[in-house]
Amino acid sequence: MGILDGASSLLGYPAARLKLLAWHTQEYVRLAGRAAVGMVSRPFYPRDLVVQLDSVGVGSLGIVFLTGLFTGMVLALQSAVEMEQFGATIYIGRLVGASTVRELGPVLTALMVSGRAGSGIAAELGAMKVTEQIDALQTMGVDPVRKLVVPRLLACLIALPVLTVITDLVAIGGGMLIAVVKLDLTADLYLRSVYQTLAQTGFVLRYIPIDFVMGLMKPLFFGAIIALTACHFGIRAGGGTEGVGRAATGSVVVASVLILATDYFLTQILIALLIQ
């Protein structure tokens, strides 16, 4: 009897977790659907969009710059150690270029923006929720999804690709800095090798490197994940100020995992679609 009790509570715990997970998934998908409708139908809130673009986009510039710079530098430094053994340091540009544009640029940018802007969004909406400001919006005949979620989603969708390009460029620049200063390569040689690796996988519409297209498709998905996850956690926050903290943490953790998982599957799909 006692053992059975233990077993049922052991089973009961994951069952409750699963139920909660299913509920979160359902609400998340519903929120995404309503936000999608909100993006294409009135009323729009352009002023809120501008505010969010400033906060998500412009506000993340510094952190994205630093992320790109140090990532590019460390990539060049690490690969130099290996490549020097074979006298292959001239290929450092290839390594930095390929890994940044394909993977590290989009993923690191998304993770950093999730940590900075995503947590901010979750905390802000969470605070609005627990102080009944979201209820107040609804009371005044305003749909919180249109007023709060859609501007944040659009801001992330617009800002993420731009920030990713900036990260890519700064990282390639950071790699160049190391290549020139520490490895005595010329900037020209380094950049040529960056270009070679991008040209290697082929072009879309003749001129746009496939790597670059893949690198810009990803941030769109990541932007949606950051905004929707943060909004979902914010709007569902409960339990006072503690709940606001939980919303912020939860949103960053879930968004990060979703970003990394999506990155894998997206890469598979894009490779299948773009590279024959």
Added chain:
Amino acid sequence: MSGAAGAETAAEKPVIELCKVRLGFEDRVVLDGIDLAVYPGETVCILGGSGAGKSTVLRLILGLIQPDEGEIIVAGRDMSAASFEEVLEMRREMGMVFQGAALFDSLTVLDNVGFYLFEHTRLPESEIQKRVENALEVVDLEPNDVMHLLPSELSGGMRKRVGVARALIHEPRLLLYDEPTSGLDPITTRTIDDLIRKLQRKLGVTSVVVTHDLESAFRIADRVALLYEGEIVFEGDPEEMRHSDHPYVREFIA
């Protein structure tokens, strides 16, 4: 006065009618089949201890949550069966004063109070500003002093007043108050009570006030309803309540 108001309005159609409303969260029953009617122009106080489901009643009336069973009829329309768009539209008939005022942190008093008009009308800004000034005067605030302040720069009592001004800017027929005097000192409490009374008399709005403050309820209510364990155990005018011999009513008054 209050008894007469109740009698003469009995023949009118209620503004709000709750019929056999049941609601539970997980395995806890919050409201167990309550009936309540609110008639035009009267102030009804819903009393009850903490966690008795008082605020839930307001949220149901606003359509922020749906009942498990029963009907909630507001101005002749059933909130529980309305679509999302219909609910949004019906809320325009109502103004809600939240417990913590729920002013938007990032907006000034002017933008907070004028929020409804900025959202739903194409009035020029100068006209909105004029209406905001009027609304602030109604709640006894000096417009020029507070209009450009942020909510964080206001005292508790002022926030409540701004909350009231925001709720009545679009001249709703129905004002809902959630614990309007909680967290206020006795003097400010009294002035907020007077304000609620004044709005009823001056603007003729119907009010539903949720409170656990007995004194304040007796000051403002035409009728009171006492919630206990998911049911309305008493409904009547304040004078009747004082003389009721229902055991929980006696306990609550004592």
